[in-house]
């Protein structure tokens with residue numbers, strides 16, 4: 001089917017899905033957690049077969065978190081997407097309803113690195129909010145997407161409300177150009193720019209979850225043994241092919257040398273055949289190799305950095321070498337490597353660590369390691385990153401369904417996971433109505449205008465700066481009386 005035909009089909013069926021209301025849609029999807037659990041092996045086989053990551057990661061990082069996310073979204077959907085009432089002392093005679101509507105047709109474009117959980121976390125909230133969804137998975141992982149669509153399709157969905165469009169970037173571009181009502185994109189910054197530019201022609205809203213050069217900040221009181229283990233894992237799980245992989249480490253100078261020795265030892269001890277995912281393809285491994293070679297070219301110390309059979313790779317540590325250019329000049333520090341490569345830099349003060357951390361246009365996730373949680377928390381708030389974990393690896397947050405996920409700066413905008421994902425899948429309508437009689441008096445601010453209106457509005461303005469609530473309330477009452485008084489003195493058109 002062409003992109004246009006897929007969108008047309010989605011548009012046809014979406015009103016029926018919307019008409020079920022959020023309670024009806026939650027009921028239709030109620031069996032999904034059980035369906036996912038019963039098919040855990042099938043999901044894991046598809047992920048490992050197509051993407052190559054260890055089966056343990058397929059289950060722990062994707063399949064089981066998808067069940068948790070489903071449970072979360074189904075439990076919070078009605079409360080989050082239901083209508084709520086808003087009142088305002090500025091308009092005491094009026095009341096308003098905040099209503100959430102689906103956009104209509106949502107196109108979700110996904111990458112290959114978490115080929116089940118990422119598209120799942122795009123598709124599910126969009127469906128729950130009442131949208132019809134067309135998923136365009138990565139061309140490298142179509143089989144995993146087929147399993148995903150088939151499993152969600154076992155719920156009571158109207159046929160055509162969730163469709164799959166398999167193909168390369170051209171298919172994604174055609175879908176965006178065909179004019180859906182919203183696009184959710186997860187992938188690289190360069191493709192994200194193209195998607196946003198194409199969406200701007202209409203314009204239609206986009207959510208962009210893009211790359212990162214995420215950092216761990218290791219303060220002078222951090223536990224070396226714990227922190228080096230956390231970094232060794234955070235930099236290399238999924239073969240380092242995670243948007244939130246630790247690519248940069250900032251270590252206090254007092255710990256730096258001991259940190260490097262221990263981290264190097266732990267990276268060397270990783271079982272690359274059993275535990276380390278291979279590069280998804282040769283193109284990806286070529287990027288790792290290019291960044292490693294450029295670090296060598298700068299005279300930096302590189303440990304590891306060797307391609308192994310079957311696109312595996314030795315986990316790599318890049319550190320400073322006296323008399324050579326700083327690590328911060330290297331491609332591995334400045335650009336996303338998306339591989340099992342980590343670069344380490346020393347700092348002297350917390351202020352310097354913050355500056356070094358924020359000296360990038362990316363801002364997805366970060367970690368801070370310290371024995372003093374309050375100090376780490378205060379520092380975390382000054383890091384330019386969408387999620388910061390204290391004494392853990394931020395990637396783990398992606399498996400926690402309550403926590404909204406997304407970046408700042410070049411890492412994108414919009415949030416998946418948490419109630420934010422449900423809210424992102426809907427647009428907000430306000431329906432405002434009279435609280436008392438259906439019509440009431442004509443409004444004092446209608447024609448003709450006069451000096452009395454200005455005076456009454458000035459009185460109202462003063463209520464907004466009154467220091468106490470009681471002053472504000474009596475101010476509203478005075479302004480209200482003045483406005484009503486005007487009506488009897490100068491009748492409205």
Ligand code: NAD
Pocket residue numbers: 109110111112113114118136137138139167168169170171172173174176186187188189190191192194195209210211212242243244336338364406407411412
């Ligand atoms: P990519 O940008 O190459 O491709 C992503 C998707 O976009 C694929 O489905 C691809 O076919 C499609 N696409 C390509 N060109 C397109 C176009 N012109 N119009 C529409 N769609 C198009 O990314 P990738 O290599 O699949 O994934 C790796 C990247 O994703 C990394 O940069 C990583 O950091 C990022 N990522 C971010 C997050 C996050 O949550 N922020 C999560 C995972 C991955």
